[in-house]
Amino acid sequence: MLLRVFLIVFLVSISGCSFFQQTGDALFGPGHQKAALTDRMSTYADLVNLPAPRGKIVVAVYGFSDQTGQYRPAPSSSFSTAVTQGAASMLVQVLNESGWFVTLEREGLQNLLTERKIIRAALKEEEVAPPFELPSLMSANVMLEGGIVAYDTNIRTGGAGARYFGIGLSQQYRVDEVTVNLRAVDVRTGRVLSSVLTSKKVLSRQIQGDVYTFVEYKRLLEIEAGMTTNDPAQLCVLSAIESAVIHLIANGVNGNLWALRDNSEYPASILDQYSESTVKIL
Secondary structure: OHHHHHHHHHHHHHHHHHHOOOOOOOOOOOOOOOOOOOOOOHHHHHHHOOOOEOOOEEEEEOOOEEOOOOEOOOOOOOOOEOOOOOHHHHHHHHHHHHOOEEEEEOOOHHHHHHHHHHHHHHHHOOOOOOOOOOOOOOOOOEEEEEEEEEEEEEEEEEEEEEEEOOEEEEEEEEEEEEEEEEEEEEOOOOOEEEEEEEEEEEEEEEEEEEEEEEEEOOEEEEEEEEEEEEOOHHHHHHHHHHHHHHHHHHHHHHOOOOOEOOHHHHHHOHHHHHHOOOOOOO
């Protein structure tokens, strides 16, 4: 009997330990948390540690849309998409963080032009000479195109479980995959300079434990505890975009489209690791 009680306590402690918080905000489940900077995946460390370019590339991003046509499965709303609709904003953020690009505002170009018209109108109304002259907008050398091209669900599922004398523990997992395409286009000729296709797995896992046993005559004990973890889809999209940008830079360096400030850094740099990546043949 003591052994059974020990097994019950051990099972419950393993299954539910991730729910308890040390902060005292909540007894069970996550507590209140302050707003913080968005978490990033391992590709972010590679992005911010790239070697410096000889000169930054002036690029324009008009959009980076969801081209999957995927919606969340039931019981979610049929109008709720499976992936983020803000991928263009993510791409601009990644380009700025890489240190390789000067990104021009193009997604909100109409708003920018409207503000410039307001400034010109105000300058014309000045009775004296205007304090400054409104400069022309910068033009881009390279235009970045592409989007989220695929979101595949349930590409791999599985699970395992065990039960002994009314004490059970089970685990299930599911793997989805998001794929993005990023290509650099020469503005002068329209030629596609480089194009990359990157994918990121979206992992989901559920662990559940339960106890269903009689501890005494006509006294039934039932205990259930569980935990589900899901990779945030937007972080996986962001990681795939980060990887695509690094691969694009590496391809450009290898193709002499752009260059490093110090070419001697290349053999030991992150770019060399990404340029050596191979495509997996299924």
